[in-house]
Amino acid sequence: MNNNIKSRRRRTFDAIVVGTGISGGWAAKELTEKGLNTLVLERGRMVRHVEDYPTMLKHPWELPYGNELTHHEKTEIYPVQSRTAYAVKQDTKHFFVKDNKHPYKQQKPFLWTRGYQVGGRSLIWGRWSYRRGDTDFGVYERDGIGIDWPIRYNDIEPWYDYVESFIGVSGSRDGLPQIPDGNFLPPWEMNCLEKHVKQKLAENYTDRQLTIGRTSNITRSHGGRGRCMARNLCRRGCPYGAYFSSNASTLPAAEATGNMTLRPHSIVHTILYDKKKRKASGVRVVDTETKETIEFYSDVIFLCASALGTTSILLNSLEHTFPDGLGNESGELGHNLMDNHFEIGASGTFDGFKDKYHKGRRPVDTLVPQFQNIDDQTKRSNYVRGFSTYGWAGRQGTGQGGTYEFGKELKDNIATPGPWQMTFLAFGESIPRYENRVYLDHDDKDPWGIPKLVIDMEFGENEREMRKEMVSSSAEMLEVSGFRDISTFDGDSPPGLSIHEMGTARMGRDPGTSVLNKWNQMHKIPNIFVTDGACMTSNGWGNPSLTYMALTARACDYAVREMKKGNI
Amino acid sequence: MKKIDRKEAIRRTALIMGGTLSSPLIAAVLSGCEAQKTNDWNPEVLSEQQLEAAADLAEVILPRTSTPGAKDAKVERFIDSMIAGWMSPEQIEITITGLNNLISQGFSGHSFEEQTQFVRDILDDEDGRNFFRLFKRMATLGLFTSEIGATEILRYDEIPGNYYGCEDLEDLGGRTWAT
Numbered sequence: 001m002n003n004n005i006k007s008r009r010r011r012t013f014d015a016i017v018v019g020t021g022i023s024g025g026w027a028a029k030e031l032t033e034k035g036l037n038t039l040v041l042e043r044g045r046m047v048r049h050v051e052d053y054p055t056m057l058k059h060p061w062e063l064p065y066g067n068e069l070t071h072h073e074k075t076e077i078y079p080v081q082s083r084t085a086y087a088v089k090q091d092t093k094h095f096f097v098k099d100n101k102h103p104y105k106q107q108k109p110f111l112w113t114r115g116y117q118v119g120g121r122s123l124i125w126g127r128w129s130y131r132r133g134d135t136d137f138g139v140y141e142r143d144g145i146g147i148d149w150p151i152r153y154n155d156i157e158p159w160y161d162y163v164e165s166f167i168g169v170s171g172s173r174d175g176l177p178q179i180p181d182g183n184f185l186p187p188w189e190m191n192c193l194e195k196h197v198k199q200k201l202a203e204n205y206t207d208r209q210l211t212i213g214r215t216s217n218i219t220r221s222h223g224g225r226g227r228c229m230a231r232n233l234c235r236r237g238c239p240y241g242a243y244f245s246s247n248a249s250t251l252p253a254a255e256a257t258g259n260m261t262l263r264p265h266s267i268v269h270t271i272l273y274d275k276k277k278r279k280a281s282g283v284r285v286v287d288t289e290t291k292e293t294i295e296f297y298s299d300v301i302f303l304c305a306s307a308l309g310t311t312s313i314l315l316n317s318l319e320h321t322f323p324d325g326l327g328n329e330s331g332e333l334g335h336n337l338m339d340n341h342f343e344i345g346a347s348g349t350f351d352g353f354k355d356k357y358h359k360g361r362r363p364v365d366t367l368v369p370q371f372q373n374i375d376d377q378t379k380r381s382n383y384v385r386g387f388s389t390y391g392w393a394g395r396q397g398t399g400q401g402g403t404y405e406f407g408k409e410l411k412d413n414i415a416t417p418g419p420w421q422m423t424f425l426a427f428g429e430s431i432p433r434y435e436n437r438v439y440l441d442h443d444d445k446d447p448w449g450i451p452k453l454v455i456d457m458e459f460g461e462n463e464r465e466m467r468k469e470m471v472s473s474s475a476e477m478l479e480v481s482g483f484r485d486i487s488t489f490d491g492d493s494p495p496g497l498s499i500h501e502m503g504t505a506r507m508g509r510d511p512g513t514s515v516l517n518k519w520n521q522m523h524k525i526p527n528i529f530v531t532d533g534a535c536m537t538s539n540g541w542g543n544p545s546l547t548y549m550a551l552t553a554r555a556c557d558y559a560v561r562e563m564k565k566g567n568i
Numbered sequence: 569m570k571k572i573d574r575k576e577a578i579r580r581t582a583l584i585m586g587g588t589l590s591s592p593l594i595a596a597v598l599s600g601c602e603a604q605k606t607n608d609w610n611p612e613v614l615s616e617q618q619l620e621a622a623a624d625l626a627e628v629i630l631p632r633t634s635t636p637g638a639k640d641a642k643v644e645r646f647i648d649s650m651i652a653g654w655m656s657p658e659q660i661e662i663t664i665t666g667l668n669n670l671i672s673q674g675f676s677g678h679s680f681e682e683q684t685q686f687v688r689d690i691l692d693d694e695d696g697r698n699f700f701r702l703f704k705r706m707a708t709l710g711l712f713t714s715e716i717g718a719t720e721i722l723r724y725d726e727i728p729g730n731y732y733g734c735e736d737l738e739d740l741g742g743r744t745w746a747t
Contacts, residue, residue, distance in 0.1 A: 059726070060718055060747060065649065066709035071656035191733030230728040357737040360728030361747065397744045398712050398722070403701060404691055406629040407684065414712070415635065415721050417737065417744050 008297070013039040013261070015559075016283055016298040018268050018313065021120025023532040023548045024304035025246025025254075026163070030556035031302070032259035039296055040251075040260055041285060043267040043305075044116030047095075047123065049247040053237025055091040063090045076100060083111045083497060087124060092235040095124050103446055107456035111496035112308065118264055119247040120306065121499070124235045127215045127243050127363065128543040129169045131160045131550075135178040135374045136540045142373070143384040146336065146432040149537045150509045150518035153180065159550035167244040167549070168222035170364075171214030178370045179214075186219045187212045188362050192353045193393035193420045200481040201368070207378060208371040208477075210391060213364035216244035216546075223249070232361035243363070265289045267448050271301065271317040271326055271528070279527045279568075280326075286448045300527045300559055300568055304552065307337075307533030308438055311504040312453050314530075315440050327522040333505055333515050334439055336432035337457045338539035340498040343491035344467055345389065345425040346474035348483030353420055357395060365392035368424070368477065370541050372469065383465035387428035388541040389474060395420050424477060426470035427542040430495075431462050432503055457495045500544055502533035520555040527568045529555045609645060612652035614667075619644050621670045626707040628683050635721045638711050646710030647703075659702055666690075666699030718746035 014036035017027040028040045046052070060067065067090045074082045081088050081096040088096050097114045104112055115121040133153050140148040157180070164182045173181040190198065190212055198210040217228040225248060226240030234243050241248035254260040265288045272295060274281040282297035303310040311334055317326035325333045372378050372386040380386075396418030401410045436458070440451035471488050478486045495501070508514025511523035520535050522528045531552035533544060540547075562568045611619055626638035626647065638644075651660055670676075675686055690696035711717040718724040724746040 059715065059724075060713040061715045063713075065654045066646075066713045068654065068709070070654040071659070072653075075656075188731055189733040194733070230731045231726075353734075355737050356734050357740050358731065358733050358745075359725070359735050359740060360731035362731040362733075395744075398708070398746075404697070406687060406700075406704065408631060408633050411630050411633060411635075411637070411721070414708070415743055 011295065012282075012297040013037050014298060015039070015300045015302065016041065016296060017302045017304060018283065019120060019304035019306065019309065019532065020118045020246050020251065020262070021115075021304065021306060021532070022122045022125065022246065022545045023552045024120065024302070025122060025250030026549050026552040027302040027304050027529075027531060027556055028246075028254040028260055028262075029250040030553050031560070032254040032257040034556070034560045035259065036300075036560065037259050038254070038261070039298065040254070040262045041266040041268060041283070041296075042118045042120075042262070042264045043288070043309075044118065044120075044264060046262075046264045047117045047119050047237075047247055049241065049245075049252065050237070050239055053239065054094070055236045056233070056239050058091060058236075065090060067091055069093065080111050080496075081113055084113055084499065087113075087235060091233070092124060095235065095237075101447075103452055105441060105444070105452050105454040107454055108458045109494040109496075110455040110457055111494055112455065112501070113496060113499045114306070118251070118262070119245050122245040122545075123237060123247060125245075125499075125545055126543070127217055127234065128367075129164070129167070129171075129214050129216045129244075129546040130543045131157075131180040131182060132540055132547055133177045133180045135370070136538060139385065139538055142379075145384055146538060147506070147508045147510070147513050150507050150514075155518070156547075156550050156554065159554040160546065163546065163549040163553055166223060167216050167249060168218035168225070169214055169216055169546070170219040172212050174209070174211045174369070176209075176211075176369055178374050179211075184214065185222065188215070188217075188219065188364055190366060191358050191393055192356045193350055193422060194366050194391070196350075196352075197391070197393070197422065197477070197481045198366075201477060204480040205371075208368050211367050211369060213367050213390075215364035217363040218242055225249070228363060230360035230362060232363045234363055266294075267450070268305065268313050269293070269316065269448070269450055271313060272297075273317065273319045273321070273326060273525070275319070275321060278321075278525070280525055286450075288448065291448075299563060300529070302552075302556070302559075303528065303530045303534070304532045307502050307504055307536075308453060308455070310530055310532055310534045311438060312440065312450070314505065315438075316450060322524075327515060327524040327528060329524055330512055330514060332434075332513060335434045335437045336503040336506055337436040337438060337455070337495075337501065338430045338432055338503045338536065339457070339495040340427045340500045340539065340542050341430060341459050341463050341467070341493045341495075342425060342427045342498055343493035344428075344470045344474075344489065345423060346471065346478055346486055346488045347421060347423040348475075348478040348486035350393075350420040350422065350481075350483050357417055365390050367391070380469070382468075383462050385429040385431060385462070385466070385539070386541060387426045387466060387470050389424050389426045389470070389477075391422060391424045391477075393420060393422040422478065422481075422483065424474035426474055427498065428463060428466045428470055429539045429541050430459055432506070432538060433460065436495075436503075438504055455496075459493075459495065498542070500533070500539075500542060502536040502539060502544060505530050505534035506537045507535050508537060519558045520551055521558070526562075529559055531555050611645070611648045614644070614648045614651065617671050617676075618664070618667045619648065620676045621667045622647050622703075624676050624683055625667075625670065625687070625703060626710075628680065628687050629704050629707050630711050631680070636716045638707055641711050641714040641716040643707050643710040643714070646714070647706050650706050650710070662695075662699050662702055663706075666696075666703060669699075712746065722746035 623644035
């Protein structure tokens with residue numbers, strides 16, 4: 001290692017951002033725009049907007065194996081990633097990690113789904129963009145589970161406005177406290193059957209309604225990016241930049257300031273701690289191409305490496321002052337891991353609209369927002385927290401025909417749109433529990449000399465009780481809407497599968513029970529900020545990314561103000 | 569497909585089949601690499617006879633009608649690639665055994681109507697049904713992701729531009745969307 005003074009100066013920045021996904025991209029943009037000379041570290045390879053999207057314009061017949069992962073890929077290369085079968089296919093697999101190259105350990109089944117590249121999972125996320133209201137930030141006041149969020153909706157509202165105005169979110173203003181409204185781009189259209197169901201739910205229920213999904217697919221050109229062309233091939237990378245990704249949006253903004261140094265192939269091994277100043281002084285990085293270890297220095301560090309990535313780094317940063325992981329005096333670091341549970345709901349067939357069909361591929365579905373445990377009237381006796389239910393309707397397509405049907409009948413069946421069908425799929429909140437945790441196995445290291453992460457989490461009784469209503473309410477909503485042949489499903493939904501893993505370095509008021517304060521700043525080390533999913537105090541019913549963006553922008557603003565005051 | 573890829577595919581096929589398949593079957597699979605050499609395409613695993621049986625069976629399942637059928641889209645080539653690169657060892661065994669059973673009964677020498685009856689007979693036993701289900705899945709995937717299948721049987725809309733939820737089916741041509 002070359003540690004002479006000149007070299008050290010070249011390796012010294014105002015700020016270091018670890019990670020380039022949803023949170024890291026935002027931290028890079030905000031800090032560079034505020035004038036900080038910022039080093040942005042990414043453990044994976046470079047992915048440039050448009051030019052590194054190799055499949056974005058491919059026809060179905062240009063992809064191998066009908067776009068399905070092979071048996072070998074499913075069993076040997078992507079055994080975990082391929083469980084999200086809707087996302088990982090021939091056209092998108094290059095944006096997911098090869099499980100056999102990036103090992104971790106499952107104490108209990110946990111499907112850790114990752115995208116190690118510049119842009120991270122912002123390239124492949126679901127794009128649903130929801131604000132959280134005080135039904136979420138104030139949830140502890142109602143049920144006393146976990147700890148209280150140190151913020152409320154009014155603390156984060158201007159930052160939701162700020163990030164939404166930059167990324168562009170389409171949706172309808174629904175006036176519901178559990179999904180506060182923003183200044184949306186025009187919503188996507190519901191199809192005939194969804195409009196019918198919306199009407200029927202309005203006639204039959206006072207507590208729930210069908211809304212069009214809010215998504216960061218832009219329905220008109222916005223911020224120099226082109227409008228969505230309804231191809232619904234987002235996870236390949238969008239040639240129009242029509243959905244939010246770091247690559248299309250925040251990183252180009254950071255680049256334009258001239259203040260960003262983006263360094264791919266850089267795994268953060270540990271954070272360097274200065275005992276005298278009681279602050280972090282920088283990071284130690286392993287260059288995955290040269291295997292070289294390099295140290296970088298800065299006044300402030302933003303950890304945006306994803307919930308479990310960030311917590312791994314903190315747990316691996318063992319200092320005399322912090323023998324249980326950096327900044328971990330509360331003992332809560334690594335604990336209270338949460339994720340949404342789903343794979344449960346109902347489907348049915350609808351007789352009607354036989355002369356109607358859709359045109360275009362809408363990149364979002366509909367939603368019945370949470371209608372349980374949001375106030376006294378909706379309190380449930382058998383579980384706390386709640387769920388929202390996604391719904392999508394359409395005519396049956398190429399999956400038609402009986403199992404043993406063949407010949408002209410089969411072909412005609414497939415070539416003609418089948419009956420209208422609708423599926424409701426419920427996403428539920430999990431409660432924070434201390435025993436759901438991650439830790440490092442210091443005796444078993446990964447190819448870069450970093451102890452492997454062990455994940456030990458399972459859903460519990462509260463989630464199981466909630467699932468009863470998740471399935472029954474899905475079927476009920478189809479019943480009251482006049483569906484036939486309604487069938488319910490309750491599939492295997494191990495943690496990790498929804499890719500909303502969060503917690504393990506939670507925010508809170510009390511340094512004795514939390515890792516971060518209300519500014520996403522470590523209680524014990526004021527120049528470290530954690531603004532990815534690790535910071536989350538409660539889980540919510542789903543779709544956390546917009547909240548990570550808002551918290552990141554808010555924390556950056558605070559950090560720079562504190563730096564100017566000389567407090568950091 | 570480049571030659572080295574084909575060799576590698578066959579090598580792997582032979583390796584993974586070693587434990588579960590009889591040697592004549594391996595020979596049949598391996599012999600495929602020497603057979604059926606056309607100008608622009610070479611099979612990766614199937615022999616000429618196996619390709620013919622696969623093409624005929626796919627055509628029975630998805631025949632040419634007023635629109636193109638499996639043979640028009642050369643679905644047997646797709647199936648060859650799925651055997652070579654996509655399937656599990658068990659699926660390869662089911663497919664190769666099923667095709668060889670058809671060959672041993674002279675399947676391809678019969679008329680389309682007789683071949684249709686063959687397929688009905690296949691469905692009488694468990695092994696036959698397993699083979700049929702897997703083969704049908706491959707043939708269907710191959711046909712409807714092919715250019716002919718997606719654009720001439722179904723309707724393909726590469727860049728829709730927008731989403732419209734409630735259009736008249738007739739105005740849209742009455743056909744299922746390919747994607």
